[in-house]
Amino acid sequence: MRTLILGLAAAGTALSAAPAMAQDVNPAFTGFRVGALAGYDGIRPGSTQDTDLDGDDQTVNGLLYGVDAGYDFALSNFLIGVEGEYTGSTGKVETARTDPNFFGFGSVSTGRDLYVGARAGLLVAPTTLAYVKGGYTNARLNVLASDGTVDSRENFELNGYRLGAGIEQAIGTRAYAKLEYRYSNYNNADFQRIDGSTTSQFDIDTDRHQVVAGVGIRF
Template sequence: MKKTIAILAAGTAFGVVAMPAAAQNMGSSDFTGPRVEAIIGYDVSKAGSTSDNDINDQDDESIDGLMYGVGIGYDVDMGGVVVGVEGEYTDSTAKTEYSNGGDFEGFGLGRVDAGRDLYVGARVGAKVSPDLLAYVKGGYTNARYNVLATDGENELDENIDTDGWRLGAGLEYAMSDNMFTKIEYRYSKYSEAEIDFQDLPDSDRFDIDTDRHQVVASVGMRF
């Protein structure tokens, strides 16, 4: 039976003391410059359509949990349009909850943990209001899954590095000249992978079919 989780309650309170000279700029935010942010949200990885098991309804074939990390970026505000580049390093608590009632065949036998996720990409947005930006994004993602598998005699404890692409959309609100908050949905598709052996060269690349969905919130600073 598929597991349903409802997550995301995040609140942030800030006190801002504005300098008199900066008061003239209020109401017309400039999204230009480098930025850093802290990210947290809901993360789920699922077997894709070509590897989904529709025969055994006991197989959940998904892992979900809390995603957290940091991001950096640089944006250029061209008036009504903002363009930028960005990168992230995140991790996740998502892992299999293996039981006698089912097996996560989309990820292999045994235990699977979602590991670090590297992302680099670009975004473009339009100002909905002077301090609110609606944007879309896309880029490259390299996610790691930590796999522990056994056949009763031999044990495999290795990392699988996966390559894929990511698309997303979100809203960014400028709380002040240098503080902002964001909410974002993104979808990632992983189609190639390799086993990252600890004591041997990495395996040849092989095809996979894994989908990833994330709903995240961020708070950050622009310099």
Template structure:
């Protein structure tokens, strides 16, 4: 996490220190941006927690992910570099199928909010088309639901991991853009966020994969 933060700070410093490049129709990939995001979300139990012994037990939960993103890019000519952050949520959750509980390896869960901070770098293959790769840190939550017949438990797994991805961004004008990207996230550590005055649990190992296909529409300033 410290290495990622240091990298982002360094990238931001470079962006600020770079001589101002006036944004124009010939330079549509420079400056701050804000975007709306929506896409497909597939959260999958990793190999250490999946349930291959029960073919009726779903190995993943799927849904729609949606949210907002912000970023800052610098056009270096043929290349573009930038930093970015996101807040997203998801409708993915475990289901009861024909009376059979599909436990997903984690129990009964809803996918919660997901925070991401990272960097991206790409190449302009056309004046208005950018192909890029991205990577960074992600922190996600799974809301865990349980009931022992007397007490209902409603707690959160707080998960830390990394994200990598690739995509294409098309400059519709000098101030608006559309993008489409695929990203993969992996979570290896987590803790339980207890409500009230109870302290959070000790850190523990998890195994969770996340695949997303995301579309975004944004404005650049």
């Protein structure tokens, strides 16, 4: 009987401590957040594509910039959350529109990129969160095309997935800074013409690598 009473008392102590552990999580890691992003952006044909049009493999490099928002929940020292991003990039490649290898495309630039997904993290220190993330991404490539006489601006819409990992550091009780690496693969796309019509979707293989820094605040 004494053993049973001691066991119940220990269980009660553990249960009462669990909410306290969740409450001890720095509020900079929980709740609704908004932030700004900037970093490196590189997009290129994937490993299944022949990219040797000019004799070497081509990566379009640029500066990524944008905003993100999310909501995170604390489960003791483990956090889960949902998030979304709207970003752009300065990446651009220009070619001679008369070169048949480029199908009349005079320039291709990386346009807006939309992302929605989830993340999960672990507090490795009271003010430091390590996390992984993954979700859906929809990107746009803006194209300046020519039929030999008339130039037109059109775009490709790319669909795929994104995986990433990062470190987030609390700054006080509401602000934070983070650094993360993300890999995206786009596996299908459609082409949107200047007249508003859209082709059917077709298979592609396009890779994207990004190293991004961010700062934000919780509400």
